[in-house]
Amino acid sequence: MFQSLSDRLSGILDKLTRRGALTESDVGEAMREVRRALLEADVALDVVRDFIDKVKAKAIGQEVLRSITPGQMVIKIVNDELVAMLGSEGSTIDLHATPPVAIMMVGLQGSGKTTTTAKIAKRLTDRDKKKVLMASLDVRRPAAQEQLRVLGEQTSVDTLPIVAGQTPQQIAKRAVDAARLGGYDVVLLDTAGRIHIDEELMRESVEVRDIARPHETLLVADSLTGQDAVNVAKAFDERIGITGIVLTRADGDARGGAALSMRAVTGKPIKLLGVGEKWDALEDFHPARVASRILG
Ligand code: GDP
Numbered sequence: 001m002f003q004s005l006s007d008r009l010s011g012i013l014d015k016l017t018r019r020g021a022l023t024e025s026d027v028g029e030a031m032r033e034v035r036r037a038l039l040e041a042d043v044a045l046d047v048v049r050d051f052i053d054k055v056k057a058k059a060i061g062q063e064v065l066r067s068i069t070p071g072q073m074v075i076k077i078v079n080d081e082l083v084a085m086l087g088s089e090g091s092t093i094d095l096h097a098t099p100p101v102a103i104m105m106v107g108l109q110g111s112g113k114t115t116t117t118a119k120i121a122k123r124l125t126d127r128d129k130k131k132v133l134m135a136s137l138d139v140r141r142p143a144a145q146e147q148l149r150v151l152g153e154q155t156s157v158d159t160l161p162i163v164a165g166q167t168p169q170q171i172a173k174r175a176v177d178a179a180r181l182g183g184y185d186v187v188l189l190d191t192a193g194r195i196h197i198d199e200e201l202m203r204e205s206v207e208v209r210d211i212a213r214p215h216e217t218l219l220v221a222d223s224l225t226g227q228d229a230v231n232v233a234k235a236f237d238e239r240i241g242i243t244g245i246v247l248t249r250a251d252g253d254a255r256g257g258a259a260l261s262m263r264a265v266t267g268k269p270i271k272l273l274g275v276g277e278k279w280d281a282l283e284d285f286h287p288a289r290v291a292s293r294i295l296g
Pocket of ligand 1: 107193247250251281
């Protein structure tokens with residue numbers, strides 16, 4: 001992830017450090033190049049503008065330009081602002097609630113929602129030693145419930161038995177009841193997706209949310225769709241309220257525009273990255289580590 005941006009930025013910043021003394025116009029020129037690089041990485045325009053303004057305001061201070069290593073100081077400022085843009089503190093799935101903790105997975109069809117549900121379930125089971133139940137609430141896509149059942153078998157995670165003819169709302173209720181009765185720590189609800197956001201999808205999600213009262217509502221979005229992923233996150237947040245984002249297909253995304261804009265545009269943290277099709281291809285999202293990966 002971020003390969004192209006990382007290459008571009010290291011080129012621009014290397015040039016600055018090699019110059020020794022820096023003038024205001026050197027910094028201004030470098031920032032114009034950084035701006036271009038961020039836009040080419042498909043970062044949202046407002047986010048880029050805000051980022052450049054902040055870096056410039058700090059970097060054009062006299063202490064920076066008069067220092068012995070002005071280039072290094074500019075790089076540090078760029079790094080700090082990147083971390084701030086990505087959400088500083090970082091964030092992971094929050095299970096601090098009375099069990100069974102419900103986690104609702106939402107997103108468009110094909111975003112990787114079902115795969116991510118199984119990846120999270122497996123991680124919580126193996127790493128965090130939680131007793132996890134998964135349930136598919138997707139009654140529209142043929143075989144969606146069966147897909148989750150098979151994934152449950154492959155990952156050795158329990159799935160809610162399929163009952164034909166139930167509505168998503170009924171399945172949500174049954175899942176939460178089964179999790180409570182069965183002494184589960186976590187119940188993961190994989191909701192239906194659509195090709196596009198539509199009113200019916202949102203209404204159904206709101207109703208499921210009100211039944212399951214999830215502690216976490218995670219939006220799964222495809223990193224490769226760039227700013228569309230950011231818009232999808234905004235729309236879901238406005239309608240049902242999300243607590244975090246999982247960006248999938250980060251393994252194939254050389255640009256990284258969605259990852260870079262998501263937090264600043266939606267105010268919601270990226271909690272996890274999907275980095276492949278295997279069960280363990282799931283990474284925590286640490287803003288500081290991501291920034292240092294970008295700056296090389
Ligand atoms: P859903 O319709 O949102 O439930 O999507 P699925 O979970 O069925 O995933 C669609 C396809 O994307 C599957 O082939 C997954 O293996 C693949 N996929 C999901 N997450 C990732 C990821 O992080 N990286 C890659 N490379 N493929 C992924």
